[in-house]
Amino acid sequence: MNQSMHTPSGTGQPNGSAPTALLKLENLSVDFQTRRGVVHAVKDISLSLVRGETLGVVGESGSGKSVTSYALMGLLERAGRVSAGKAVYTGIDLLPTQESTMRDIRGREMSMIFQNPRAALNPIRTVGAQIADVLLQHNQCTRQNARTKAIEALKRVRIRDPEQRVEAYPFELSGGMCQRVVIAMALACQPRILIADEPTTGLDVTTQRAVMELVRDLTQANGMATILITHDLGLAGEYCDRVAIMQSGQIVESGSAVQIFQHPTHPYTRKLVKATPHGASHVRDLLPEQIIPVEANERNTATLEVSSASNTQHRVPVLEVIDLKRSFVGKRTLADIVARRPTASFEAVKGISFDIWPGESVGLVGESGCGKSTTSSMVMRLLDPTHGSIRFKGKDISLIRRQSFVHHEMRGALQMVFQDPTDSLNPRFSAADAIADPLKRLMGMSNAVQIEQRVMELADMVGLPGHLLSRLPHQLSGGQKARVGIARAIASEPELLILDEPTAALDVSVQAIVLNLLVDLRIRTGMAYLFVSHDLEVVRLMCDRVIVMRAGEIVEQGVTAKVLANPTHEYTRALLSAAPRPPAAPVAPDAQNACVIESETNHA
Amino acid sequence: MADQTDIPTAGNNTSFLAHMRYAIVSNPVTLLAMTLFSVIILTAVFGPYLVPYDPLASTSQALIPPSWQHWFGTDHLGRDVFSRVVVATRLDLTISVSAVALSFVVGTSLGGIAGFWGGWLDSTFGRLMDTIMAFPLFVLAMGIVAASGNTVQNVVIATAIINLPFYARVARAEVVVRRQAGWVQASQLAGNGPWRILFGRILPNALPPMMVQISLNMGWAILNAAGLSFIGLGVRPPTAEWGIMVAEGAGYIVSGQWWLVLFPGAALMLAVFTFNLLGDGLRDIVDPQRRT
C-alpha cells in the first residue's frame, strides 16, 4: 500500500498558514535495465519537504531510497530512467530539466553528501583545490581569494588547523575528516536543500555523532531543509522531524519521528521499529510479534547461565587470556638504517587479560583500530601473540604455533563466525560444501551419506531451508549466507565461538532473526561466546559481561547491565552517549501476550 | 557507486555442462571464438593428412598465383602454399601451447607461493621477476635462443621464460587479495593445511581472471614464436611454419607476389585473434558467479 505524504497544515509553522513545500515529489517511478530485465526500483512515491525540516527516508537494502535521491539530482547511472512522476522545486519540475540547468541547481540550490567519504574525493587533488573548484563554479570567490575562502569553509566544518589541511590530500585525512570536507563542498554555496545519503555508515560511532551534529548545526543555522537517507531507524529517529519508511520501492508509512516510534501502524514499520535494538530489554523483543517462541521461560535461561557460572569455584574457564600483546613490525626503511634506529613497530594489543566461563557470552566492544580484531585472531590461533598466554580449558594453546594448530586436536573446539557474509564464503563452494568442510577435516567424516545427513541437520539447526544447500553464495541473500557461516562454525561442535560483528553487514530485520538464532544455539549447545562488536546496544542484548577496548587496552570490563548503567571510564561514557537516541519505542509488554496479531508473511 | 539494485537471485544450480553450453550460446562473440577455435584445432590435428600436396616437395611450378589447382598459389620453390599453411598450424600451435602451458604451471605456482607466504620469499622472487621484465622480452628471447642454441626446443623454453612473469604477477596479486578473505581464514579454522588452501582453494578461485590472461598470452606466444622464426631463429627451412613462410616471401612481395606472405600471415592473425576472443568466453565458463 502506498502512502503519500503531505505536511498537515499548521504543524511546525509559527504563523499558522499552510506551509508551502520546498520540494514536492509526485508519483515518482524509476526503472533500471538490468541483465534480468526491467527492475522497478522506485514505484510511485510521493514526498514533500518543507523549508527548515529534516526528513528521514529509511529502508533496508533494495528499498529504493538512494535511487530516489539520485533521480532527484539527475545523477542516475546509465541504466536508470525516470519512468513517471514529477519533482517540483520552486515551481520547476526537476526531472525533465536540461542538464545545463540542473548543473546550476546542483551545488547552489540542492546538494548531496555520500557514503564512503574518502572515495568521494578526488585522490590526486588537494582538499582545498576541490573546495575552491565548487566555489569558483558558483561564483562564490575569485581565483585570488579562492584559498582563503577554502580555509574559511574548512573552519565552518570544524576541521582543526585548516591552514595546513587545505593543502592535504584525501589519503592523508581520516574518514571523518573526509566527510567534513565533502560537507564543506556541499554547503559551500549554502544551498536550500541538502541530501545526505548514508553519510555516517562505516564511520565510528563517536565520529558518527560528531558528523551528524555538524550537519544539524549547519543546516539549522542556514535554514536548510535536509533529506537524511539511512538504513538506521534509530539515527533517523534522533535527527529527523519526519520519517518516511520505504520498502521495495514504495513508501509504506510516514509521519513524525515520535509517531513512527511510538505508534507505528504498518506491519513493516512495526517490524523495523521492534528490530532496532534501542531500549529493547531482551533479544526476543527484536522479533516481530508473529514469531513468538513457544517456551516463555527461555527468556530467563540466559541470565540463569550467568549466575550459575559465577557461582561455581572449581570449574575451569573456557578461555583465559593473560597479558596478551601483539605488535606489528613495519618495513625497514633506508632512513632507519642510516640513523641506526630500530624499525618502527606498532603495538596493536598492549597487554590485555580476561576470562570466559563455559556457556557465558562475553562482549568485546571498541571502535576501529582498538585491537579487537587482532585479539580475536590471536584467540582463534590464526595469529601468534608476541607476548602473553592464551589458555583454553586450562591448556596453554599460545605455545602451539599457528601453523601447527591447524592440525591440532583442539582446532574444532574454537571456531569463528565472520563479519561479512559475502567475504566469508568460498565463491566456488555451495552451501553444503562449505558446511561439510569442517566435518571432513575436523570430524574425520568420510561417508558421503553421513556427511549429507549431518549437513542437513546443521542447516536445520540454523533455520536454513534444505533446498538452498546446493546454491552458491552469490545466489543466497545476506541472511542466508550468515546462516551458512554459522552452520559451518558449529559443525565441529565448538566450545568457544567467536562472533566477529556477525550482523554488522545485515539489514536490521535480518539481524533480529540472526541474533535470536545465536541465542537459541547457545541455549541448546552450551557454547561460550566472545561477541565482538562496535554496537553497544547489540552487546547489551547478547552478552552477560562486556569488555571495552580502546587503543589496544581494556579500559573497563564487567557485567553488562552494570557497566552500561554506570560506566566508570570516560571512554565507555563517550561510547554510550554517542549512540543514536530515537524517541522511546514501546517496551516489551506487547510481546508477552503471545498471540499472533496479524497473519502476514514474513521473510528474511 | 553502490549497486543501485540489490535483488537476491532465485533458481538452483545448473550442471557444469549445461552452464558451458549456456555460456557459449548466449554470447555471440564466445560462439564465434569457439567455432574458430574448433576449426583451428581440427586443422592442426587432421590437416597434415588431408592436404592435397606434399608441403615439402619442391616443384618447377614456382610463383604461380592462386588458382584452382593451387588455392593459395605456389612459393618460390614451387611448393603449394595452401598445404604448407595448413600443415604449419600444427607446429605453430604446438610451440605456443607448450610454451604457455609451461609458463602457466610454473609461473602460477611460484607466484602463488610467493604471494601466500610473503616475506623474504616474496621479495626475492619479486626481484627475480623484475629482472626478467627489465629486458625487452622479445630481445631476451633472442638472447636465450642465441645462447642455448638455435633449436625449436629452445624457442619453446625461451618463450616460456619470457612469459613467466605475467602469470607469476597475476597469480601473486590474486593470492594476496584473497589471502585475508574470511573464507580463507574459515578454511584454516576447518583444519585445512596451507598447501591445500593455496592449491585447492585460492588458486582455483583465481582461475577466472587468469583465464583471460592465459588466452591473451597464447595469442602473444604465437606472435612471439612466429617473430623469432621470422628473423631466422628456431625453425629452419624447409619446415613449414607461418613465420618462416612470411620471411621467405618477404623478398617477393616487393615485386608483387603477395600470396606468399598474405596467406600465412592471415592464418597467423586468425589464430591470434581467436585466442584473444576466447579469453572472455573462457572466463564466463569458469567463473561460478556467472552461473544462474
Add this chain to the structure above:
Amino acid sequence: MDRVLVVFKRLLQAMPTVFGIVVITFLLTRALPGDPAVFFAGPAATPESIAEIRTELGLDQPLPVQFGRYLNDLSRGELGASMTTGQPVIQELVTRLPASLELTLVALVLSLCIALPLGVLAATKQDSWIDQLCRFVVTAGVSLPTFFTGLLLVYIFYYLLGWAPPPLGRLDILYLSPPHVTGFYLIDALIDGDLEVFWSSLKQLALPAITLALFTLAPLARMTRAAMLQSLGSDYVRTARACGLTYPKVLRTYALRNAMLPVITTLGMVFSFSLGANVLVEKVFSWPGIGSFAIEALIASDYAAVQGFVLAMALLFVLLNLCVDLIYTLVDPRVKIDG
C-alpha cells in the same frame, strides 16, 4: 626538496635492476652448456684459434674471476669486437642507435596522438561509432603480427599505390645523410636547413613508423578507454557533478588526470613491446638500426655482438622505465617517499 629525494630514491632503486641485467647477460653467454669459446671464435674457427680465444677472453678461468673481468670490461665500455664487421661492438651500437631511437620515438608519438583521443572519446561517448571503432582497433591491433603489417603496408602503399618510397633504409640513395649532430636525420636536416633531405627522411620514415605505431596503438587505446571509464564511473566524479561542476571541468580535472595514471604505467609495458617489435620492423624495412645489426649478428653467430645488443637494449629499457616512473611519481601524490 621532497621531489628531489624521490627522484634520487628511484635512481637508487634502479641499481639492483641494472646489476641483475649485467648478471644475466653474463650468465647467458658464459654459463650455458656448450663451450663459449667455440661461440666466440665463430663458425669458421680452427682448434688453435678456439684455444687462443679461450685464453684471450679468459674463458678458462673460474666463473667469479670471469665475472670480475666482465665488469671491468663493461666499465671501460669494452664489449668486444664484432666478427661480421670487425669493428668494436660498442662503436657499432653507438652509430646505429639514433636510427632505432628515431623510429621508435616517432612511432610512439604517432601512436599516442591517435590512441589517447580515441580512448577518451570512446569512453565519453559509450556505444557510439567511435566506441565501436576503438574496440575494433583494440581487438584487431593485438592480433596483428608486426612483420606482416609492415609487409602489407609496403605492398599496398609502395607496390600498388606508389605513394611510399622503396623500403630500403633511412634515405633515398640520391641524398647524402645530413651532418651529424644528434644522429636523428629529421632534426639534423632541419638544423642544416636542408629541406629536401628532411622530406626524404620523413617519407622513408613514414611506413616503418606507422607499422610500429599500429602495434603500440592497441594496448594504449585499450588502457585509455578502460581508465577513463573507471574514472568517469568513480565516486569522486559523482561528487564533482553533485556539486554542480561543469562537464568539461569534470572531464579535464577530475576524470582525465586520474585516468592518465594507469596509462602512464602502461607506457612502460608498451616500451618493452616496441623495443622488441623494433627489431622486426627494422628487418622488413632494411632500417640500419641496432635491431637489424643484431639479426645479422645472430645469423652469423656473432656472439659478442648479440651480447652487446641485449645489454644495450636492456639498459635503454631501464632508462625509459625510469623516466616513466619519475613522471608517475611526480603526478601521483600518493606515492610515498619511504614507499
